[in-house]
Amino acid sequence: xxxETLRHRRLATVNAATMTIPxxxxxxxxxxxxxxxxxxxxxxxxxxGVGATGWTWTRVQVSGVTEALYATPPGGTxxxxxxxxxxxxxxxxxxxxxxxxxxxxxxxxxxxxxxAGAFTTWNSxxxxxxxxxxxxxxxxxxxxxxxxxxxxxxETQETLWVEMLVNGASVLVVPIGALYDPETVSAAACxxxxxxxxxxxxxxxxxxxxxxxxxGTGTLWAQGVNAGNTHGYIWRPGVTTIDTVVRHWTSTxxxxxxxxxxxxxxxxxxxxxxxxxSGFVGRVRETYWGRPVLYHQxxxxxPGVTAAYGIAHSTSSATGDALFLKY
Amino acid sequence: xxxxxxxxxxxxxxxETAFASVPVTCGVTQLPAYPGVEVHVWTEDYCELADKTxxxxxxxxxxG
Numbered sequence: 001x002x003x004e005t006l007r008h009r010r011l012a013t014v015n016a017a018t019m020t021i022p023x024x025x026x027x028x029x030x031x032x033x034x035x036x037x038x039x040x041x042x043x044x045x046x047x048x049g050v051g052a053t054g055w056t057w058t059r060v061q062v063s064g065v066t067e068a069l070y071a072t073p074p075g076g077t078x079x080x081x082x083x084x085x086x087x088x089x090x091x092x093x094x095x096x097x098x099x100x101x102x103x104x105x106x107x108x109x110x111x112x113x114x115x116a117g118a119f120t121t122w123n124s125x126x127x128x129x130x131x132x133x134x135x136x137x138x139x140x141x142x143x144x145x146x147x148x149x150x151x152x153x154x155e156t157q158e159t160l161w162v163e164m165l166v167n168g169a170s171v172l173v174v175p176i177g178a179l180y181d182p183e184t185v186s187a188a189a190c191x192x193x194x195x196x197x198x199x200x201x202x203x204x205x206x207x208x209x210x211x212x213x214x215x216g217t218g219t220l221w222a223q224g225v226n227a228g229n230t231h232g233y234i235w236r237p238g239v240t241t242i243d244t245v246v247r248h249w250t251s252t253x254x255x256x257x258x259x260x261x262x263x264x265x266x267x268x269x270x271x272x273x274x275x276x277x278s279g280f281v282g283r284v285r286e287t288y289w290g291r292p293v294l295y296h297q298x299x300x301x302x303p304g305v306t307a308a309y310g311i312a313h314s315t316s317s318a319t320g321d322a323l324f325l326k327y
Numbered sequence: 328x329x330x331x332x333x334x335x336x337x338x339x340x341x342x343e344t345a346f347a348s349v350p351v352t353c354g355v356t357q358l359p360a361y362p363g364v365e366v367h368v369w370t371e372d373y374c375e376l377a378d379k380t381x382x383x384x385x386x387x388x389x390x391g
Contacts, residue, residue, distance in 0.1 A: 096373050096386040099333045102340050103385065125373055125386060135373065135388040225328060227340065233390060240372050243391040277391050 003181045003194060006156040006286040008309055008325035009039040009053045010296075013165075016149040021086035021106045024143050025059075025066040027151040028084055028162075032057040032069065041298075045155075047074055053155045055082075060122055067091075068122035073158055073177070077193045081113040082160055082176055085122045085136065086143075095123040098135035098242065102227040106143045109136035110162060110174045112199055114191070114235060131240050134199070137231050140164055140172045141204045152296075154309065154325060158195070159285065161311070161325065170206030171295055171313055173220070174199055175287070180234070180274060182282035189279075191237050196281050198234035200245060205230070207313035209320030212289060220323075221245050221274060234276040243276035255321060260291030267291050267299055269308065269324045286326035293322045330389050334374060335360045337387055345379040353389055 016027040034056055037045050047054040052074035060068040068085035085095065090103045097103060098111070117129030126133055139162065143149060146166045154161035159177030166172060176199035182190045190196055202211070205218035205228075215222040215230075222230045223244040232245030249272055260268045269288030274281045293299060293310030297318075300307045308324035328336070330353040338344045338361050348367045349355050353374075358364050376384045 090385075093383055094386050096388060098388050099390050100328070100336055102337070102387075125371065131372060135386075225336075236391065241391050242388065 002183060002283075003178075003285065004157065006159060006326065007051065007053060008154050008156050008161070008286065008327055009043060009045065010041070010154045010309055011036060011045075011152065012040045013150050013152040013296075016143070016151060019143050019146055019149065021088060021108065021143045022066045024108060024149055024151065024164075025069060025084065025086060027149070028153065029057070029059050029066065029069055031151055031153050032071070049074075051157065053157055055155050055160065058119075060085075070119060070122070070127075071160065076158055076178070078114050078178070078191055078195070078197070079116040080158070080177065080197065081116045081119075081128055083109075083111045083113070083122055083127060083136075084162065085109045085111070091123045093123060093125065096125050096133065096135040098137050098231075098233060100225060100227050100229075101135075101137050101231065103136075104138055104142060104228070107141060108139045108143070108164070110139055110176060110199065110201065111136040112176055112197065114197060132235075134233060134235075134242055137174070137199070137201045137233070138204060138228055139174050139201050140166060141228070156286070163311075165295060165315070166206065169315055171311075172202050172206055173311060174201045175220070179285060179287075180282040181285050188237065190282075191235070196234060196237070198232070198242075198245075198281075200232035201230065203230040204228035209313050209317075211313055212321040212323070215247060221247055234274070234281055236276075236278055243278045246275040246277055248275045249273070255289065255291060257291045257318075260289075267324075269326075288324040288326070290322050290324040292318045292320055293324075294318050298327075299324060331355050331358070333387075333389050334358060337374070337376060337385060338364055341376050341384045343378045344376045344384060346377040346381065348375040348377075350374065350389070
């Protein structure tokens, strides 16, 4: 039996005021601030109760300068947390990165905690006291290398999609959270809540037009061997070990509007599945391979999906690979 | 990539490395590509690189 259906809600996009990492984090803070009570479509942002999608975010500042944000989901039993962080130079101690990423001065770092205890500091080896801390991966290059950065977050009950549009044209994204439904309750194959957790980053290179069909830089759910590449990580259930993703889909990608639209003009949303280096993981929850769309385009007639947001590689060209996130 | 390959890749990123502390569970006790780096095994689940003065350079977690 499948897990609870995730419902994606997009918060309003906020532009970084300057090309510095504190400004980027402050822009994300303006996006996710707990005082924001509506999503970009006007729907209510609830922080508790059945089906609530609003995560509770906390800003971490040092001498008035923002160095991190961390987020707590509205529900769940795994005490999940997500941190966005960054600094102009590595602090002491150095933040723990996840192989093969390295600390990038003025770069955005993203990491995940399971079984969280109390928050300590973002650059501690155990930011939430407990040892199930992933370490940080990177999203994008140094903020100082861009001319503009538009920050956006999609929230669901159990996952986040953290997105930046840089230089007005290039999309960088990290989906993170309880992303996978193993479609089993066998203890060895899932966490105690029946889910599988992890994240994948497009890395330093923006999404390409073939970001699902290709598996190199500028894609998702692929594991590049160098720092700053596309990476994908999945927690092994119940332990501190993290495996890397293994794609087992067989497609060249390059979906077209014709092949992803039925004869009634309805848009298909094909589910897809993920494996890791230690075994099959599960279905990517409420995320579908769909017809080409534009950055931030909303699709409202998807069979089986009802309505969805598109994750796309371009603001101007509705060609190439795209993902639908169920509304 | 094996644990050894991941650790050696980081030492390559940080050539000033003189000491590498690595998890006992990773099975790595020496770095053949960097024989000058002293490997110390510890019970933490992350790796730490330090320079010849003992100052920490970087921390990272290995992946499966």
